Amino acid sequence: DVKVTQSSRYLVKRTGEKVFLECVQDMDHENMFWYRQDPGLGLRLIYFSYDVKMKEKGDIPEGYSVSREKKERFSLILESASTNQTSMYLCASSPGTGGEKLFFGSGTQLSVL
Amino acid sequence: AQSVTQLDSQVPVFEEAPVELRCNYSSSVSVYLFWYVQYPNQGLQLLLKYLSGSTLVKGINGFEAEFNKSQTSFHLRKPSVHISDTAEYFCAVRTSGTTSYGKLTFGQGTILTVHP
Numbered sequence: 001d002v003k004v005t006q007s008s009r010y011l012v013k014r015t016g017e018k019v020f021l022e023c024v025q026d027m028d029h030e031n032m033f034w035y036r037q038d039p040g041l042g043l044r045l046i047y048f049s050y051d052v053k054m055k056e057k058g059d060i061p062e063g064y065s066v067s068r069e070k071k072e073r074f075s076l077i078l079e080s081a082s083t084n085q086t087s088m089y090l091c092a093s094s095p096g097t098g099g100e101k102l103f104f105g106s107g108t109q110l111s112v113l
Numbered sequence: 114a115q116s117v118t119q120l121d122s123q124v125p126v127f128e129e130a131p132v133e134l135r136c137n138y139s140s141s142v143s144v145y146l147f148w149y150v151q152y153p154n155q156g157l158q159l160l161l162k163y164l165s166g167s168t169l170v171k172g173i174n175g176f177e178a179e180f181n182k183s184q185t186s187f188h189l190r191k192p193s194v195h196i197s198d199t200a201e202y203f204c205a206v207r208t209s210g211t212t213s214y215g216k217l218t219f220g221q222g223t224i225l226t227v228h229p
Contacts, residue, residue, distance in 0.1 A: 004156070031215050040122065042203060043157075043219040058216070090156060094215040102149075102217060104156035 003027075004105040006091050012111045019078040021108050023091030030095060032074035033102065034058075034066065037088040049074055081112045115140035115206050119220035127228050128196055134189040134223045136204030143209040146187040147217065148178055151201045160202070163187065164209075174198070199227045 007022040045058030161172025
């Protein structure tokens with residue numbers, strides 16, 4: 001089975017800190033995604049990547065950046081964390097341009113205090 | 114751009130009763146449609162998908178959904194629910210072209226709570 005692993009289940013940070021969320025997939029998928037999940041808002045796409053070093057903005061990229069130096073790893077970076085970035089962050093991957101099914105990690109619950 | 118609206122934020126139901134979770138979408142181009150389920154403290158997993166062909170799609174755990182192009186809907190149904198179906202359900206859409214890279218637009222989610 002495909003495995004998408006997010007490095008932390010829970011994370012607590014202070015406002016202004018630089019935060020790194022890591023995601024690794026083990027099935028050689030081309031596409032990787034970062035979503036943010038908030039109650040009543042569903043999942044919103046922050047950034048996605050369709051190849052190494054390639055990235056595109058999603059619907060809510062402000063305050064975030066990403067890095068994909070290796071195919072299996074996709075990092076989400078909060079340059080200067082703010083309280084409104086407290087949320088559940090979900091990483092996902094999918095194969096090729098068909099990409100019919102996303103495989104999700106278990107999520108990282110980030111609290112910014 | 115496409116959008117998805119899930120019409121009910123919470124649906125309470127008794128065990129063994131039927132359930133319908135409603136989803137409407139908006140798009141100017143052809144789309145693929147999906148339902149995902151999220152059990153407590155877990156990531157999302159695919160329940161079913163509509164890509165083309167028969168408008169009635171069957172998924173895992175006894176769920177099915179019907180694609181209605183004229184009403185731009187993709188409602189999820191189950192004839193008899195179990196306690197274990199308690200979860201949050203997400204409807205999602207993506208354009209059918211290959212340039213979308215598989216990125217999905219999700220609805221707001223519907224929390225299904227099954228009571229004994």
